[in-house]
Amino acid sequence: xxMDSSLPxxxxxxxxxxxxxxxxxxxxxxxxxxAREQGLTDIIKLASNENPLGCSPLAKKALDxxxxxxxxxxxxxxxxxxxxxxxxxxxIDRRHVILSNGSDFLFWYLLTVLALGQDKCxxxxxxxxxxxxxxxxxxxxxxxxxxxDKNYGIDIDxxxxxxxxxxxxxxxIANPNNPTGVLTSKADILRLLxxxxxxxxxxxxxxxxxxxxxxxxxxxxxxxxRFPNLVLTRTFSKIYGLAGLRLGYxxxxxxxxxxxxxxxxxxxxxxxxxxxxxxxxxxxxxxxxTIVLNRMGLAQMRxxxxxxxxxxxxxxxxxxxxxxxxxxxxxxEQLLSQGIIVxxxxxxxxxxxxxxxxxxxxxxxxxxxxxxxxxxx
Amino acid sequence: xxMDSSLPxxxxxxxxxxxxxxxxxxxxxxxxxxAREQGLTDIIKLASNENPLGCSPLAKKALDxxxxxxxxxxxxxxxxxxxxxxxxxxxIDRRHVILSNGSDFLFWYLLTVLALGQDKCxxxxxxxxxxxxxxxxxxxxxxxxxxxDKNYGIDIDxxxxxxxxxxxxxxxIANPNNPTGVLTSKADILRLLxxxxxxxxxxxxxxxxxxxxxxxxxxxxxxxxRFPNLVLTRTFSKIYGLAGLRLGYxxxxxxxxxxxxxxxxxxxxxxxxxxxxxxxxxxxxxxxxTIVLNRMGLAQMRxxxxxxxxxxxxxxxxxxxxxxxxxxxxxxEQLLSQGIIVxxxxxxxxxxxxxxxxxxxxxxxxxxxxxxxxxxx
Numbered sequence: 001x002x003m004d005s006s007l008p009x010x011x012x013x014x015x016x017x018x019x020x021x022x023x024x025x026x027x028x029x030x031x032x033x034x035a036r037e038q039g040l041t042d043i044i045k046l047a048s049n050e051n052p053l054g055c056s057p058l059a060k061k062a063l064d065x066x067x068x069x070x071x072x073x074x075x076x077x078x079x080x081x082x083x084x085x086x087x088x089x090x091x092i093d094r095r096h097v098i099l100s101n102g103s104d105f106l107f108w109y110l111l112t113v114l115a116l117g118q119d120k121c122x123x124x125x126x127x128x129x130x131x132x133x134x135x136x137x138x139x140x141x142x143x144x145x146x147x148x149d150k151n152y153g154i155d156i157d158x159x160x161x162x163x164x165x166x167x168x169x170x171x172x173i174a175n176p177n178n179p180t181g182v183l184t185s186k187a188d189i190l191r192l193l194x195x196x197x198x199x200x201x202x203x204x205x206x207x208x209x210x211x212x213x214x215x216x217x218x219x220x221x222x223x224x225x226r227f228p229n230l231v232l233t234r235t236f237s238k239i240y241g242l243a244g245l246r247l248g249y250x251x252x253x254x255x256x257x258x259x260x261x262x263x264x265x266x267x268x269x270x271x272x273x274x275x276x277x278x279x280x281x282x283x284x285x286x287x288x289x290t291i292v293l294n295r296m297g298l299a300q301m302r303x304x305x306x307x308x309x310x311x312x313x314x315x316x317x318x319x320x321x322x323x324x325x326x327x328x329x330x331x332x333e334q335l336l337s338q339g340i341i342v343x344x345x346x347x348x349x350x351x352x353x354x355x356x357x358x359x360x361x362x363x364x365x366x367x368x369x370x371x372x373x374x375x376x377x
Numbered sequence: 378x379x380m381d382s383s384l385p386x387x388x389x390x391x392x393x394x395x396x397x398x399x400x401x402x403x404x405x406x407x408x409x410x411x412a413r414e415q416g417l418t419d420i421i422k423l424a425s426n427e428n429p430l431g432c433s434p435l436a437k438k439a440l441d442x443x444x445x446x447x448x449x450x451x452x453x454x455x456x457x458x459x460x461x462x463x464x465x466x467x468x469i470d471r472r473h474v475i476l477s478n479g480s481d482f483l484f485w486y487l488l489t490v491l492a493l494g495q496d497k498c499x500x501x502x503x504x505x506x507x508x509x510x511x512x513x514x515x516x517x518x519x520x521x522x523x524x525x526d527k528n529y530g531i532d533i534d535x536x537x538x539x540x541x542x543x544x545x546x547x548x549x550i551a552n553p554n555n556p557t558g559v560l561t562s563k564a565d566i567l568r569l570l571x572x573x574x575x576x577x578x579x580x581x582x583x584x585x586x587x588x589x590x591x592x593x594x595x596x597x598x599x600x601x602x603r604f605p606n607l608v609l610t611r612t613f614s615k616i617y618g619l620a621g622l623r624l625g626y627x628x629x630x631x632x633x634x635x636x637x638x639x640x641x642x643x644x645x646x647x648x649x650x651x652x653x654x655x656x657x658x659x660x661x662x663x664x665x666x667t668i669v670l671n672r673m674g675l676a677q678m679r680x681x682x683x684x685x686x687x688x689x690x691x692x693x694x695x696x697x698x699x700x701x702x703x704x705x706x707x708x709x710e711q712l713l714s715q716g717i718i719v720x721x722x723x724x725x726x727x728x729x730x731x732x733x734x735x736x737x738x739x740x741x742x743x744x745x746x747x748x749x750x751x752x753x754x
Binding site for chain 1: 384389391392395396399400401402404405409422427428430431432433434436437440441443444445447449450451452453455479481482485489490491494495508512515516517575576578605606618619620623630633635636638639640641642643644645647648649650653
C-alpha cells in the first residue's frame, strides 16, 4: 500500500497519486473544544467569517415552523420556490441558477464536468482559497498556481499567458479573495475574460460579494450575460448567516447549469436550508444591520490596528488579514488562551498573518485589547 | 461541442464521455407539484420510502432549541459529540465511523478514493440502486452490472467470477436491496467476502438495515471487524425519519475512513443534521413506534394484495415492490390523479412494477382501495 494509512494483514487498497499526498482536513478550533481544553467559558470565534448577528430572525422563525413531516421528506430543490425567488431577486432567468450544498460542492462539480478525464488543467493563484487546489488534487486534475503581484493582487498577464500555453479547462478566482480580502477590479476581470480562450471557463467565487457591494449588485451579473464562459458562485453562509445550513449557488450559462445538474447528487441541499434561505431573502433589515455592523467593525479594527502600527490587507469583506510582523503561531496561541479563536494562515505560506473575522463591537474591542497586549509584550 | 446542451456562439465546453451520456436527475413528483398540476389538496406520497411518522419528536425539539448563532456557525462534525454517541451505540471505536451528507455522498467518495484514475472498475448488479452506476459514470469509472438470478437475488458466483477476471476496486450491494426489497442472506454475503480478492472492497449499503433487523444489530458489524475490506453504509433518512436533513454514515476500517476524510469536503454535514441525529439516537420509543407501524403496514398491504391476487417481492424494508401484471405507467398515472404518489421502476427495466412505501394504516388503505379499483377496471 503506497500511502500512510494501512489496512491490516493481506488487504490492500490503492488510491491515485493526487490523494496519496493529501492530508485529512484539520478543522479550525471549535468553541466547545477550546472550552474543554482550557477550561474557558467566554469564548469568541473570529476564525471562520461567520455572521456575528447569527442568522435572520425570519429564517429562524421559518425553521421553527417546519413540521416533523417536512423534516422527514427528501428535499426536492428543483421543485422548491426558492429557485424562482432567488432568480427574481437577481433579475435573471432561473435556468441560469443552480443551488448546492455550500459553494464548495459547486467547485467540485465544476471540476468534474469541465476538467475530469480530459487532460485539461485548472488554474488558480497564490493565496487563493485552498479548496480549489485540494479539490483538483482529489480528482486527479493537474493545476497551476500563478504567483500574485507585489501588491498581493492577481497577475492577470501571467494568468492569460498560462491559459494560452496550456489546455486550461477552468480558472478559479475568489473576488474579493479569501484569505486576503483583496478585491480584483472590474477592469482586470474584464481583461481576463476578453483574453481567455473560449474553451476556458472562469469561475468567480463571490462568497463575500455582498460585503464588497453593499449598495446592491455589481457588474458581474452583467458580465455573465456577456461571457457565457463566466460562472459566478455565491453563498448563504456569509452575509445571510446560514453557514450551519450549507447553501450556495452558481449563476452560469444554462448549458453549464445543465451539465452540473447531470452530475449533482439529487438531495444535496437539505430542507431546512431551502426553508431558511427562502425566508432570509425577504429579511432586508437583517442584511442592512449586518452591513452596518460590519462597516463599523472594520473601521473600529482598522483604527485600533493603525494605532498599534500594525499592517493589514485592505479588505472588502467581513474579515481583516493582519500582518503580525512576526511568526503568527505564538500570537494565535496567546489569543486562544484568552478565549479568542482566529485563523493563522500558515497553510497559505503567510507565516506572519492572522485572519480575523469582524465581530460585534464588544468582540472587536476584546480582540484589539488582547492583541495589543500580546504584540507589545 | 459533443453533447446535447450548447453554449452560445464561439464558446466551447467539453466533458468526458461518461457525463456526455448522463441525463439530469428527474426528481419524483413532489406533493406541491402534483397539487398545482391537478388541483388536488389531500395528497399522499408513498414514493420515496420516507417515515410516515415524520421524525422523532426529540429531534424536532432539539432543532427548535438551536439559536440563530448556532445556525450561523460552520458545522464541525469531527468535533461534534454525535460521533462518540453513534459509535458507542454501535459498540465500535469512533475511528471506524465517518458521517456524511446522506449515504449517497459516501458512494461518491468511496469511488473517488478506491477506483478513480486507477484503471479499476466498479461492480454492481441488475436492479441495484441506480445511483452506484450513475456516480461511477460521472467519475468516468467503468462498471460491470451482474444479472440477478431467477429469484431476483444476487448471483454471487457470477459476481465472484467477474472480480477474478477484472481489476475490480469496489463492489456495491444494497442489503436489503432497493428498489426490490430483497434481502441477501448472511451465508451469501460471507461467501462473497471469502471469495473476493483482497484488493477489492465490498460496500454493503444498509439504508434499510433497521427494518430488516428490528431486534437490534445484525451480523454485518461482526463481519466488518473480520473483513477490513468490508464497508457498511447506513442512514438517518429512513427509520430515523430525517431524510430532509441529509445524514448518512459509513462503518469501515480506519485506514479507509482516513482516506475518505482526506477527500470529503469539510462542511458536508449541516448543523441541524448533527443536532437532530444526536437527539434522535435517544428516541427508542420513536424507533419502536416506527417498526411496529411498518410491520403492521406490511401485513396490511400484503393481505390486501393477496386478496387481489397481485404479486410482490418479499420485502425486508419499509416498501413493497408490486408487479402490476401490466405496464405500470397507466396505473401510476391513475393513482396520481387520485392524489397518491408512488414510484414506477421503468428506469430499472422493471416495466410492470411499482414501488410503494408503507404508510400509515389510513394511507395504506387508501392506496389499496384505489389500486384495486384501477387494476379491476
